[in-house]
Amino acid sequence: MKVELHHITKRFSQVLANDRISLTVEAGSIHGLLGENGAGKSTLVKILSGFIAPDTGEIWLDGQPVKYRTPAGAIAAGVGMLHQDPLDFPPLDVLDNFIAGKTGQWLLDRQAAKREFLQLAAQFNFQLDIHEPVANLTVGERQQLEILRLLSLGVNTLILDEPTTGISASQKHALFEALKVLAQQGKSIIFVSHKLEDVEILCDRVTVMKQGQVVGREPIPCPAAKLVAMMFDRELAPPVKPPTVRAEPMLELQGIVLNGDRLTVAIDQLSVQKGEVIGLAGLEGSGQRLLLLCCAGLLAPQSGKILLDSQDITQASYKEYLNIGIGYSPADRLREGLIGGLSIQDHFTLRQPQKSFFIDRKTIAKATQEAIALFNIKGRPQTPVERLSGGNQQRTQLALLPVPLNLLLMEHPTRGLDIESALWVWQQLIARCEGGTSILFASSDLDEIMQYSDRILVFSGGQVSPPIPTSQLTVEQLGQAIGGKFTPLQPQT
Numbered sequence: 001m002k003v004e005l006h007h008i009t010k011r012f013s014q015v016l017a018n019d020r021i022s023l024t025v026e027a028g029s030i031h032g033l034l035g036e037n038g039a040g041k042s043t044l045v046k047i048l049s050g051f052i053a054p055d056t057g058e059i060w061l062d063g064q065p066v067k068y069r070t071p072a073g074a075i076a077a078g079v080g081m082l083h084q085d086p087l088d089f090p091p092l093d094v095l096d097n098f099i100a101g102k103t104g105q106w107l108l109d110r111q112a113a114k115r116e117f118l119q120l121a122a123q124f125n126f127q128l129d130i131h132e133p134v135a136n137l138t139v140g141e142r143q144q145l146e147i148l149r150l151l152s153l154g155v156n157t158l159i160l161d162e163p164t165t166g167i168s169a170s171q172k173h174a175l176f177e178a179l180k181v182l183a184q185q186g187k188s189i190i191f192v193s194h195k196l197e198d199v200e201i202l203c204d205r206v207t208v209m210k211q212g213q214v215v216g217r218e219p220i221p222c223p224a225a226k227l228v229a230m231m232f233d234r235e236l237a238p239p240v241k242p243p244t245v246r247a248e249p250m251l252e253l254q255g256i257v258l259n260g261d262r263l264t265v266a267i268d269q270l271s272v273q274k275g276e277v278i279g280l281a282g283l284e285g286s287g288q289r290l291l292l293l294c295c296a297g298l299l300a301p302q303s304g305k306i307l308l309d310s311q312d313i314t315q316a317s318y319k320e321y322l323n324i325g326i327g328y329s330p331a332d333r334l335r336e337g338l339i340g341g342l343s344i345q346d347h348f349t350l351r352q353p354q355k356s357f358f359i360d361r362k363t364i365a366k367a368t369q370e371a372i373a374l375f376n377i378k379g380r381p382q383t384p385v386e387r388l389s390g391g392n393q394q395r396t397q398l399a400l401l402p403v404p405l406n407l408l409l410m411e412h413p414t415r416g417l418d419i420e421s422a423l424w425v426w427q428q429l430i431a432r433c434e435g436g437t438s439i440l441f442a443s444s445d446l447d448e449i450m451q452y453s454d455r456i457l458v459f460s461g462g463q464v465s466p467p468i469p470t471s472q473l474t475v476e477q478l479g480q481a482i483g484g485k486f487t488p489l490q491p492q493t
């Protein structure tokens with residue numbers, strides 16, 4: 001299906017999110033959409049997929065102008081979108097989710113739906129159990145289910161918004177193979193991403209957006225430096241994390257056992273040095289989060305001891321964890337990190353220590369303005385956080401972390417961030433390490449883990465490896481270790 005967008009414009013009060021955008025995606029092609037945080041990519045694809053209406057502009061499909069104002073209308077016209085967090089019904093099982101949305105077909109033949117599901121899943125080599133509740137699936141499996149559901153609804157144009165975030169290397173491979181098959185069938189794919197290497201291996205062409213406008217269109221292959229220069233007007237180089245030299249333990253875990261809903265994680269002995277960065281690698285849901293929650297004082301261990309700077313804090317309250325300089329930045333920004341409905345300034349107000357009965361609005365307004373400038377947040381003090389782009393929500397969450405900290409716990413510190421922002425975040429984190437802060441971070445981006453960790457813990461099938469010095473691993477070995485196909489070496493003592 002050929003997709004044409006003509007002069008799409010969308011304004012959100014002060015912000016011109018899409019400024020006369022025109023874009024053509026040929027049938028059978030995979031088109032990358034790149035751009036810095038807040039460039040207007042999500043707005044554009046939400047317009048194409050019927051989630052929001054443009055102020056002006058036209059959508060043409062296969063040479064005909066179309067008008068729809070809802071996602072269901074878009075799907076009926078052949079356009080479907082796979083969101084970063086798939087729009088499914090977690091309590092229902094895989095088959096019921098597959099059937100959901102087949103309007104007026106609840107009485108449909110479940111056997112026929114099951115046959116259709118199995119046939120589609122086999123076509124793309126997706127291994128999904130039809131009876132599994134969706135709540136038990138990984139993000140990658142939920143994506144696979146959503147793709148099958150959209151295809152069964154007759155979608156000919158598939159939009160994917162940062163689909164490789166939070167999925168395993170093998171799921172990414174399966175996804176890319178499926179997208180290539182769909183393109184060969186004549187379907188058009190629009191792939192929104194911050195990852196140049198993904199665009200490089202998957203897409204035929206790329207469009208680059210900046211501040212609501214198209215600033216470049218290139219065939220792929222295209223040198224990464226050229227794309228980066230289009231997005232940010234300059235070349236970028238990753239910050240270098242100097243190796244930790246201090247041998248002073250900041251965090252010590254002794255005989256820790258953590259009980260989650262679905263798994264138990266045991267860590268016999270872990271000593272994290274001052275200024276050290278420990279990467280937690282593993283498939284989503286392999287226990288990394290349990291460890292972070294425990295170190296943040298949000299999950300009591302079933303047994304074992306936690307020491308911070310030689311002080312036993314195992315029985316301390318969450319508030320005491322905060323007071324002794326432990327900060328936690330969760331992955332789900334809008335559910336756990338920030339509070340929907342509140343503005344950026346409201347968040348800074350809540351962060352103030354409650355020393356006085358009165359709120360010093362002037363000081364807080366000044367601190368908010370300064371943080372917006374320092375963290376380059378594209379928003380105003382009164383902007384509700386849910387109206388910020390994903391990347392700017394992450395910047396806000398980081399801006400709210402106290403300084404100084406002894407221990408910083410982070411889940412996916414750069415998820416959803418553009419390249420420049422991700423490098424900037426790590427500059428900030430490395431500066432904190434140089435000041436003595438220790439960092440434990442979980443990430444599904446193996447390159448990020450390899451680039452910034454001094455040592456790595458691999459979580460696989462309920463097992464946690466001993467900490468492995470990053471210099472003793474390759475990214476391939478790390479990928480294999482996560483999949484349980486490689487046993488990391490014992491660390492040298």
Ligand SMILES: Nc1ncnc2c1ncn2[C@@H]1O[C@H](COP(=O)(O)OP(=O)(O)OP(=O)(O)O)[C@@H](O)[C@H]1O
Nearest residue numbers: 012017037038039040041042043387388389390391
């Ligand atoms: N519902 C909304 N209300 C107000 N402003 C909005 C709304 N949605 C988006 N914006 C603003 O429009 C601009 C473009 O946002 P958009 O989410 O399209 O960018 P993006 O390129 O997808 O960014 P990211 O990569 O960070 O997800 C941003 O400045 C954002 O704050």
